[in-house]
Amino acid sequence: MATIAVDGKDYETDEEGYLTDLSQWNEEVGKFLAQQENVDLTDQHWEVINFLREYYNEFQIAPAVRVLTKAIGKKLGAEKGNSQYLYELFPYGPAKQACKIAGLPKPTGCV
Amino acid sequence: MLHIINKSPLEKNSLDTCLAVAQDGGIILLIEDAVYAATSGNAAAAKLSAAQGRLKICVLGPDLEARGMADRLLEGVTRIDYGGFVDLAAEHKCQSWL
Amino acid sequence: MAGTIKKFMFVNRKAPYGTVYALESLEVVLISAAFDQDVSLAFLDDGVYQLKKGQQTKGIETKNFSPTYRALDGYDIEKLYVEQEAMEARGLTEEDLLVDVTVLSRREMGALMEEQDVVLSF
Numbered sequence: 001m002a003t004i005a006v007d008g009k010d011y012e013t014d015e016e017g018y019l020t021d022l023s024q025w026n027e028e029v030g031k032f033l034a035q036q037e038n039v040d041l042t043d044q045h046w047e048v049i050n051f052l053r054e055y056y057n058e059f060q061i062a063p064a065v066r067v068l069t070k071a072i073g074k075k076l077g078a079e080k081g082n083s084q085y086l087y088e089l090f091p092y093g094p095a096k097q098a099c100k101i102a103g104l105p106k107p108t109g110c111v
Numbered sequence: 112m113l114h115i116i117n118k119s120p121l122e123k124n125s126l127d128t129c130l131a132v133a134q135d136g137g138i139i140l141l142i143e144d145a146v147y148a149a150t151s152g153n154a155a156a157a158k159l160s161a162a163q164g165r166l167k168i169c170v171l172g173p174d175l176e177a178r179g180m181a182d183r184l185l186e187g188v189t190r191i192d193y194g195g196f197v198d199l200a201a202e203h204k205c206q207s208w209l
Numbered sequence: 210m211a212g213t214i215k216k217f218m219f220v221n222r223k224a225p226y227g228t229v230y231a232l233e234s235l236e237v238v239l240i241s242a243a244f245d246q247d248v249s250l251a252f253l254d255d256g257v258y259q260l261k262k263g264q265q266t267k268g269i270e271t272k273n274f275s276p277t278y279r280a281l282d283g284y285d286i287e288k289l290y291v292e293q294e295a296m297e298a299r300g301l302t303e304e305d306l307l308v309d310v311t312v313l314s315r316r317e318m319g320a321l322m323e324e325q326d327v328v329l330s331f
Contacts, residue, residue, distance in 0.1 A: 059280035060273065064243060067283050119224055119255050121298060144227030147258065152300010173268025177226050179261040179275070183300070 006032045018100050022056070025103030033101045037092065045089050045098075047076060052102040062107040065095040112137045113203035119144040120155030125208040130158060135165040140191075140199060142171040149175075150183040163187050171196060215326040217241060218249045221256035223331065225275070226266070231259045232274055234331035239277075242284040249288040249325070250281075251318060252310075256331075257295045260306040278308050292318055 002017070003010045006029050012020040017036065019025055030049060034041045041049075051072060055063055063071065065083065073081015080086075086094035095107045114133050120126040126148050129139065139162070141149055148155045149170045159168060169189045175181050184190060191199070219238055223230040241248055252260060259278070266273040281289070289310045296302065296312065303310060313321065322328060 058276060060276045061239065061280060063280070064239070064284070066243070067280075071283060117227070119227065122224075122255055144224045144255070147224065147255070147299070150300070154298040156300075174226075177264060177266040177269045177271065177273075178224065178258060179263035179265070181263070181265070 004029075004032060004036075016100075016106065018106055019103040022103045022105070025053075029103060030101050033103070037097055037101060039090065039097065039101065041101075042089075044080075045101075047080075048072065048086065048089060048094065048098050049102040051075065052098055052104055056102075056104050062095065062099045062104040064107055065093065068095055113199050113205045114139045115205065115207045116141050116145040116148075117143040117207070117209065120148040120153070120158075126155060126158065129206075129208045130162050130166075133162075133166055138167045138169060138199065138203065140169045140171065140196070142174050142196075144178075146170045146175045146178060146180060149185045149188045150180045151185055152183065156185055160185060160187070169195075169199070214245065214247050216247045216249070216324060217327045217329065218251055218322060218325040219329050219331065220251045220253065220322070221259060221331050222252075222254045224255040224258040225264070226269065226271055230331045231256070232272075234329075235274060235277055237329065238281070238286065239284060242286055247288075248286050249290065249321070250286065251290045251292070251322070252295070253292040253315075253318065254295050255299075257291050257299060257301060257306075260289075260291070260308060260310065261301070262305055262307050275307055281308070290318065290321065 002013050002015065004013055011024055011029060014020060031041060039045065069081055069083055069086060090097040099107060114129050114137055116125050116129055116139065118125045133139065147153050148159055149168060150156065169191050172190045172192050175184060219234055221231060221234050225231040238250060264273050264275040289308060290313050291310045293312050293314050303312065
């Protein structure tokens with residue numbers, strides 16, 4: 001277990017930096033986690049982050065990349081529903097890196 | 112005597128043996144997968160209903176809710192919470208049909 | 210990934226929460242989706258309880274993984290079969306389930322199992 005401190009409050013993470021309790025997540029925590037990942041958050045990033053949080057709320061899992069790509073395409077349009085777009089936003093993998101920033105656990109099947 | 116069962120009646124014979132062994136006036140507490148026995152439509156429900164006159168039947172509410180069966184509880188079965196579980200265990204001798 | 214597509218069936222026979230089988234199976238199913246195989250899920254005996262609507266696990270402080278069955282469609286896992294006799298013995302109908310399923314008799318289930326290349330048992 002590790003902790004990160006945001007605005008004077010401690011948040012527990014696992015050894016890879018994923019938030020342990022996703023209900024503790026807020027935008028400030030998201031910004032902090034993004035900074036650690038060297039990602040400058042734009043509206044396009046938030047779109048994906050919010051999508052991931054909605055997906056998790058509905059299905060209780062973080063989606064695999066392929067599933068995320070398809071679902072984003074359906075919701076936000078084909079120009080965003082492709083892995084090139086998502087990897088530009090999150091170079092270390094949309095599922096892995098975006099999930100971490102969104103406070104979600106690591107997607108199942110992700111090593 | 113308090114008899115605790117935690118196995119599904121359609122998978123293990125714990126409920127059958129318990130019902131055969133339990134003396135009149137005893138209490139049966141269904142927890143975990145055993146709560147299915149006290150839901151309407153379950154093939155084991157009739158056995159439980161038949162025993163209701165001589166035994167008191169209880170289920171652990173949180174286990175019933177977890178399984179999505181809260182609206183199917185058999186009539187006459189008492190729903191208890193963790194506090195009630197502790198009280199029963201403290202007041203009676205206890206046999207767990209593991 | 211090149212190679213032939215094989216038929217995989219996950220056979221689920223346990224109720225959720227009482228044991229870890231249901232959750233473990235679901236996780237392997239999700240992982241298997243990455244390999245683009247022909248995946249079927251079969252729910253027999255108490256396994257049909259995994260798909261019951263209305264699960265609320267706050268009281269037992271366990272993760273409610275039942276919503277995840279509704280994500281399977283997005284993973285292109287669309288072949289879900291439930292055993293008719295198991296449903297009847299538990300007073301369940303298709304309306305009680307979280308997802309669309311095909312109801313098969315035990316005999317039909319057996320035939321389908323026979324068609325598989327790989328059967329994974331939970």
